[in-house]
Amino acid sequence: MMIKDTITLLMRKFFKKQVSIAVLSVKWLDLKRCEGKVKAVTLQNYNRQINLHINPILGFYDVSSVSEEVIQMFIEILMKDKGLNPTTVRNIVGRLSEIMNFAVKEGLIYNNPCTLVLLPKGKNKKGKALTLEEKISLEKVLSTQKIPQNIAIQLALYAGLRISEITALRWKDIDFKQGFIHVQHSFKRIQTNNKEQKTILHLGTPKSQNSVRAVPMNRQIKACLEDYYKVLNDIQAQDESFVVGKKNGSFYDVRAIQRHFVKLCKIAGIEHCHFHDLRHTFATNAKESGIDIQLISEILGHAHTATTMNIYLHPSDTYKKEEIKKMDQIPENEYLKVKSIIEKICSEAV
Known part of the structure; x- marks a missing residue:
């Protein structure tokens, strides 16, 4: 079996198909369409990214000649010449990476060069929750x-x-x-x-x-x-x-x-409020009302509670003050008991 694999690799090395990014992207889109796992509107968005951004710059490149350096240059053009924001660039490179993974499976290249490039850091758009007065x-x-x-x-x-x-x-x-x-x-x-x-x-x-x-x-x-x-x-x-x-x-x-x-x-x-901030307001109000974070996440339609906790919750100053008061409600004997346990754990760790 190992001999067969070695022969296959040698055959691929010396008799590689000359396939351009433009041709390969069409095949990749056709495959996605036939699989039926991606929505029609999503496929349309993929097609738009390829025709508007990928093919005009990389379409004529042979797949095997697309190196890490070429993709890094591609990113620079998207950022500086086209003036696209980091998040959009990351999405486009993500699409190119999927196409290059397809090239690996087709035996056109050995490794996906997209995995080695430096991507621009996207700025997270922070929402906010309305204050009680607002x-x-x-x-x-x-x-x-x-x-x-x-x-x-x-x-x-x-x-x-x-x-x-x-x-x-x-x-x-x-x-x-x-x-x-x-x-x-x-x-x-x-x-x-x-x-x-x-x-x-x-x-x-x-x-x-x-x-x-x-x-x-x-x-x-x-x-x-x-x-x-x-x-x-x-x-x-x-x-x-x-x-x-x-x-x-x-x-x-x-x-x-x-x-x-x-x-x-x-x-x-x-001032400075977006419609989506209303969703943030709902999540924050739900949490401050004592609703379980897992339930809030499900109501919002999130796959992970981390998304709800890290992006959608914005505790108000009033809520923070009320929560911190709970520390004052701990009886002194309970406080001394907890303190003793913590000190014991720390001494054992040393």
Whole structure:
């Protein structure tokens, strides 16, 4: 068996196929399409990255001639000449790496050169949670009108839903009797080849498997939805109509909701706030209410609790003060007991 492997390696070395990155990327995309594991909109995004960024620079390169140095040069061009941000560059190089892994499997190269390059460090976009004062101010503004755009904001604030999930909700997804919101769809903006309309909204499944979930309704969001449902017309109230819908039952564009939110923030006197910060606010409020972190993570549709803890929780100063007071509640005899145990452990360690 070893002799056969050696012969195979020698044959590959001296009789390599001359395949360009452009040709290989088409084969790789076809393979992904045939596997059926990747969503159509994701495949479209892959195709866009390849045609817009990878092939114009590396397309004519033979796969075997793409070295670590070539890819490092590619990264420099994306950063300096094209002015792309670090996160976008990392995504593009990630796509190139998948193509190069495919080349390894096809026997065109021995190792993936992408594994050795230095990638630009992406800046984490830190969200924030509204302060109690900001939350109260926003709630006052929201209470003045029972309109679809306001319901969208309340669904994020009181249920922690993503804006793409909120705009895709239909009334059949709201179970008032059992008290659950069933998240089963989301909107995603995709590129088109139409010069007049460069992007369109695609209704598909949510971000990941964990995003398909049943979100329990608290008293606030249930009351908001029930009151809003009462003022809808016959078309808007149909099961198939969108919750955040127009008078004809159709959906609102995500951008329209975001613009409305910015407008309300100005009225409420809230600065530097994004719609997604409402999701952060929900997570923080849930944690400060004593809800288990695992449950919060599941409600938000996260695959890992670390994502919830490290990105979405922003303890308020008030909560910090209240929590630290718990240390004052430890009886002196318990404190001395714990102190003795700690000292004993430390002495044994030495």
